[in-house]
Amino acid sequence: MLERLIKTISTEDTLSLGIRLGQSFQGGEVICLYGELGAGKTILAKGLGKGLGVEEEITSPTFTLIREYCAQPTGLRFIHMDLYRLVYPEEAEVIGLTDYFQDDCVCLIEWPEIIAELLPEDRLEIRIEGSGDLCRLISIVPKGKWEAHEILND
Ligand SMILES: Nc1ncnc2c1ncn2[C@@H]1O[C@H](COP(=O)(O)OP(=O)(O)O)[C@@H](O)[C@H]1O
Ligand SMILES: [Mg+2]
Structure with missing residues (x-):
C-alpha cells in the first residue's frame, strides 16, 4: 500500500491537486472520495475534471446523483457521482452506476460508502480530513492494480 499524504492550505491548493491528478489519468480509473460535508470533495472533483480536459464548469451532482462530461481532446468521459442521497445500494444497480466502470470513463464518486460492495477492486481511495477554513489533510491510497x-x- 503506497499511501500519499498531502496537505492543502487553500481551496486553490486543493483544486490544483485535483488538476495534477486529472492530468495523470488515462481512462478506467475509479476514484472514491471520502470526507465530511464541506471537506472539499467537489472542489477536488472540479480540479480533476479540469486536469482531464473537461471545458465545461463542473457542478455538484448532489441532486442528480450523477453528471457526465466529455474531456478534450481525448474524448474520455468524466463521470462525477455524489451518492449522498442514495439510501439503498439496490438503487445504484438499477441506475446502472457500475456500467461506468470501464476504460473510456474516469469515475469519481463522492460518498461511495453506500456502494462499497459494488466498487471495483482496482480503485483509488482519497480521504479528505478537515473542513471550514482550515487546511486539509488528503490521503491517497491506490488499491488493486494501482x-x-x-x-x-513529482
Ligand atoms: N484547503 C481547502 N480545500 C478545499 N476546500 C476548502 C479548503 N479551504 C476552504 N475550503 C472551502 O470548503 C468548501 C468545500 O466545499 P465542497 O467541495 O463542496 O465540499 P464537499 O463536496 O466535500 O461537501 C468550499 O467552500 C471551499 O472553498
Ligand atoms: Mg460535494
Whole structure:
C-alpha cells in the first residue's frame, strides 16, 4: 500500500491537486472520495475534471446523483457521482452506476460508502480530513492494480 499524504492550505491548493491528478489519468480509473460535508470533495472533483480536459464548469451532482462530461481532446468521459442521497445500494444497480466502470470513463464518486460492495477492486481511495477554513489533510491510497503505480510522482 503506497499511501500519499498531502496537505492543502487553500481551496486553490486543493483544486490544483485535483488538476495534477486529472492530468495523470488515462481512462478506467475509479476514484472514491471520502470526507465530511464541506471537506472539499467537489472542489477536488472540479480540479480533476479540469486536469482531464473537461471545458465545461463542473457542478455538484448532489441532486442528480450523477453528471457526465466529455474531456478534450481525448474524448474520455468524466463521470462525477455524489451518492449522498442514495439510501439503498439496490438503487445504484438499477441506475446502472457500475456500467461506468470501464476504460473510456474516469469515475469519481463522492460518498461511495453506500456502494462499497459494488466498487471495483482496482480503485483509488482519497480521504479528505478537515473542513471550514482550515487546511486539509488528503490521503491517497491506490488499491488493486494501482498499487503498482506511482501516484503523482513529482
Ligand atoms: N484547503 C481547502 N480545500 C478545499 N476546500 C476548502 C479548503 N479551504 C476552504 N475550503 C472551502 O470548503 C468548501 C468545500 O466545499 P465542497 O467541495 O463542496 O465540499 P464537499 O463536496 O466535500 O461537501 C468550499 O467552500 C471551499 O472553498
Ligand atoms: Mg460535494
